[in-house]
Amino acid sequence: NAGVTQTPKFQVLKTGQSMTLQCAQDMNHEYMSWYRQDPGMGLRLIHYSVGAGITDQGEVPNGYNVSRSTTEDFPLRLLSAAPSQTSVYFCASSYSTDYTEAFFGQGTRLTVV
Amino acid sequence: GENVEQHPSTLSVQEGDSAVIKCTYSDSASNYFPWYKQELGKRPQLIIDIRSNVGEKKDQRIAVTLNKTAKHFSLHITETQPEDSAVYFCAARGGSNYKLTFGKGTLLTVNP
Numbered sequence: 001n002a003g004v005t006q007t008p009k010f011q012v013l014k015t016g017q018s019m020t021l022q023c024a025q026d027m028n029h030e031y032m033s034w035y036r037q038d039p040g041m042g043l044r045l046i047h048y049s050v051g052a053g054i055t056d057q058g059e060v061p062n063g064y065n066v067s068r069s070t071t072e073d074f075p076l077r078l079l080s081a082a083p084s085q086t087s088v089y090f091c092a093s094s095y096s097t098d099y100t101e102a103f104f105g106q107g108t109r110l111t112v113v
Numbered sequence: 114g115e116n117v118e119q120h121p122s123t124l125s126v127q128e129g130d131s132a133v134i135k136c137t138y139s140d141s142a143s144n145y146f147p148w149y150k151q152e153l154g155k156r157p158q159l160i161i162d163i164r165s166n167v168g169e170k171k172d173q174r175i176a177v178t179l180n181k182t183a184k185h186f187s188l189h190i191t192e193t194q195p196e197d198s199a200v201y202f203c204a205a206r207g208g209s210n211y212k213l214t215f216g217k218g219t220l221l222t223v224n225p
Contacts, residue, residue, distance in 0.1 A: 031211060033213070035215075040122075040217060040218075041217060042119075042202060042215045042216055042217035042218050043157070043202060043204075043215040044215075045212055045213070045214065048211065048212065050211055058212060059114070059212075059214070090156065090157070097211040101147070101159045101162070102147070102159070102213060104156040104157050104158070105156065106155075106156050107156055
């Protein structure tokens with residue numbers, strides 16, 4: 001059981017480039033989300049999904065797109081990378097939207113130069 | 114939207130002492146309050162959680178208390194050990210949406 005898998009673990013982008021961070025879970029979880037973690041800022045919600053075909057914005061959605069075409073996958077797209085998007089990104093999934101544990105992926109450290 | 118405040122931002126204790134981390138939330142409809150531990154370079158992992166219909170929950174050396182009226186909840190760690198050193202995050206899940214909002218974290222250092 002792999003749990004929540006994120007790729008890549010590290011990435012360096014140039015300003016203006018686009019890329020997709022991949023997230024996959026094999027636990028048949030309904031709820032998936034993306035967070036960014038910056039020093040002193042905690043974990044801030046970017047986008048989330050309560051099921052296949054359903055996505056919504058979190059606290060800091062600007063500059064990011066998501067889609068949820070399958071239950072397993074929830075990719076995060078950076079449209080035109082900016083230095084302000086330098087951060088550690090975590091994908092998380094939960095069995096349901098109810099009182100259930102969020103399982104995190106191992107994180108992606110992104111640097112935009 | 115929900116706002117979660119966490120204090121203190123750093124906490125240093127001697128091994129064997131107790132540690133307390135406090136959080137407040139703004140949305141009275143929030144109904145689920147988990148605590149996560151994140152070791153350096155690792156992913157956050159759930160250590161304990163509490164629902165809004167419960168006032169206290171304990172798991173060995175860790176306990177969480179919830180005061181719905183005051184909209185605050187706290188993490189208590191007793192008999193701290195060096196391996197408890199990590200960043201701890203509180204979070205709150207809104208009642209009308211499914212967003213999990215995190216506090217900014219507390220860096221706990223347990224000195225041997």
